[in-house]
Amino acid sequence: MDREDHDTIRISLDGEAIDARPGDTIAAALLRARITTFTRSIKYHRPRGPFCLQGTCGQCLMRVDGVPSRLACKVRAEEGMICERQNGPLGVDKDLFRAADFVFADGLDHHHLLTGSRVLGRVAMEIARRLAGLGELPSQAQGPIPAELRTARLVVIGAGPAGLAAARAAGNALVLEKESAAADPAFASELMLGAECVGLYTNDTPLPGNALLAVRTGSRLLGIVAERVVVATGGASQPLPFPGCDRPGVYAARGLLGLPLRVGERLVVVGDGEELIDCSSALERRGYVIERVLDIQKVQPVRALGNPVRALDTSLGERIRCDAVAIALPPAPLHELASSVGAHAHWVGRLHGFAVQVDADGRTAVPWLFAAGRVAGLDAISSGEAAGRAAAK
Numbered sequence: 001m002d003r004e005d006h007d008t009i010r011i012s013l014d015g016e017a018i019d020a021r022p023g024d025t026i027a028a029a030l031l032r033a034r035i036t037t038f039t040r041s042i043k044y045h046r047p048r049g050p051f052c053l054q055g056t057c058g059q060c061l062m063r064v065d066g067v068p069s070r071l072a073c074k075v076r077a078e079e080g081m082i083c084e085r086q087n088g089p090l091g092v093d094k095d096l097f098r099a100a101d102f103v104f105a106d107g108l109d110h111h112h113l114l115t116g117s118r119v120l121g122r123v124a125m126e127i128a129r130r131l132a133g134l135g136e137l138p139s140q141a142q143g144p145i146p147a148e149l150r151t152a153r154l155v156v157i158g159a160g161p162a163g164l165a166a167a168r169a170a171g172n173a174l175v176l177e178k179e180s181a182a183a184d185p186a187f188a189s190e191l192m193l194g195a196e197c198v199g200l201y202t203n204d205t206p207l208p209g210n211a212l213l214a215v216r217t218g219s220r221l222l223g224i225v226a227e228r229v230v231v232a233t234g235g236a237s238q239p240l241p242f243p244g245c246d247r248p249g250v251y252a253a254r255g256l257l258g259l260p261l262r263v264g265e266r267l268v269v270v271g272d273g274e275e276l277i278d279c280s281s282a283l284e285r286r287g288y289v290i291e292r293v294l295d296i297q298k299v300q301p302v303r304a305l306g307n308p309v310r311a312l313d314t315s316l317g318e319r320i321r322c323d324a325v326a327i328a329l330p331p332a333p334l335h336e337l338a339s340s341v342g343a344h345a346h347w348v349g350r351l352h353g354f355a356v357q358v359d360a361d362g363r364t365a366v367p368w369l370f371a372a373g374r375v376a377g378l379d380a381i382s383s384g385e386a387a388g389r390a391a392a393k
């Protein structure tokens with residue numbers, strides 16, 4: 001069949017051709033084609049679809065051009081790309097291993113399965129070994145990745161409102177932003193887009209500086225030695241635990257807002273506080289029909305039904321028909337980079353997670369490390385300015 005127009009990109013999924021639009025991620029292209037099961041869960045082989053659509057939940061992992069476990073929600077679709085779903089040895093759409101969920105209705109204890117018999121125990125272990133894990137090794141061994149090392153006085157990780165406020169207050173900083181389109185045109189410091197800090201360490205290179213950052217930029221690796229670092233990594237959309245919350249068709253509200261398409265017409269939006277109000281209005285402006293807004297302080301979701309989800313039961317005893325469910329909870333602080341190098345994180349509450357502990361100037365327990373904005377559970381602008389000023393001294 002001819003393509004609709006020459007702007008269409010063609011990729012394949014498990015050998016079937018899929019049309020994508022320029023700028024689509026693989027996830028967007030598949031959702032556009034109404035494909036919602038992206039993989040299977042490791043143990044019970046339950047269907048899994050994308051949730052966060054922002055690269056943080058890991059529910060969209062897919063083999064792309066022979067490389068396993070790539071994030072379909074972050075990889076741009078390119079002409080001829082070969083995508084394969086993982087963890088469905090007998091087919092992801094109708095995975096027979098799904099039977100494990102029903103055969104072991106009370107839960108599968110793989111530590112003790114058939115251990116009463118030596119022989120059966122070994123057989124069970126071999127089968128479990130073969131079924132365990134996600135994806136297969138890459139088709140080709142990857143060659144060495146080009147890398148370089150540079151220095152900077154102050155590095156700000158994240159170009160959201162807090163990171164930009166910190167950089168402006170500091171006057172001169174290198175700002176790393178993992179997204180490739182988050183530029184502030186009036187921004188004076190050095191801004192690296194598409195630069196993801198994947199590791200933060202105490203510097204042990206011969207170069208002078210306190211911190212060593214490992215940064216991924218496209219297919220290159222960059223090491224940065226810095227005197228000081230401000231972490232402004234923001235937060236990540238978090239799920240809400242209830243039966244069926246892991247089914248395809250339950251999405252993070254912010255993820256839906258970032259998609260270039262709608263995943264249906266009718267949504268139920270479930271969440272809390274300002275995030276619920278703001279996301280519901282924004283989704284309505286995106287053209288969704290909001291069937292119901294559920295404030296979890298008053299009504300609980302009891303069960304999501306269908307694959308993809310087609311209805312939501314509530315604690316009021318009603319069944320709300322919908323095309324998808326959007327979860328709108330306050331994003332959980334992305335404290336891991338700061339914590340990994342020794343900053344303390346403290347529990348802010350069930351709906352907020354762990355935030356980096358800072359003083360009034362954004363100082364953490366690590367002398368050269370500062371934190372600002374949502375990652376520290378604080379207002380973006382004021383905490384960004386305070387951390388930027390203190391880090392620049």
Ligand code: FES
Nearest residue numbers: 053055057058073
């Ligand atoms: S990581 Fe891709 S949907 Fe969450």
